[in-house]
Amino acid sequence: MERVLVAGVSGAGKTTLARKMAAVTGAPHHELDALRHGPGWQKRGEFEQDVHRFSAQPRWVTEDQYHRSLGDLLWERADTVVWLDLPRRTVMWRVVRRSFARALTRRELWNGNRESWRDWLAPDHPIRWAWSQHGRRRRETAARAVRHPEVTVIRLRTARDARRWLARL
DSSP: OOEEEEEOSTTSSHHHHHHHHHHHHOOOEEOHHHHHBOGGGOBOTTHHHHHHHHHTSSOEEEEOOOHHHHTTHHHHHOSEEEEEOOOHHHHHHHHHHHHHHHHHHTOOOSTTOOOOGGGGGSTTSHHHHHHHHHHHHHHHHHHHHHHOTTSEEEEEOSHHHHHHHHHHO
16 A cells, blocks of 8 residues: 555545545645645645645545546555545534534644534535535545556445454555
8 A cells, every 4th residue: 555545425434544544654745625725725836736646646645535536646646545435323413523523622724714503504514515415425536446446445345344444554
């Protein structure tokens, strides 16, 4: 595992697992949300270039997202995908808890951006996105795995499976 993608719907724990994997393996973690979001939640113009640059390196860990901008670039460059295919109830609990904490504390996320209570009404808010896209993301990840048989896919179906797998890493 040298070039690792962590897949799953919003709230599955992609970034958390990617950070922990990077700490254990010593591979650099590149958080795609931090690269993507500029001030005012606007897409940074350098986003695709930054992703192309780091993903050409021999070792990295990142999250599997932003396919509209990146296509299958990261799947083409990854050797391993760790797929957090968690139940909807687990994902929803996590994403609601995370959004609540972010809105309550107003902690800065990326480039001055903060989550607020009114953001919860937006159609692309992570809570609404996780609910509406859970099944779709599962189907899309399964299809990518078929399109990229050269990539080792580790499918973890529960939070407990993920914790145990990480402990063995």
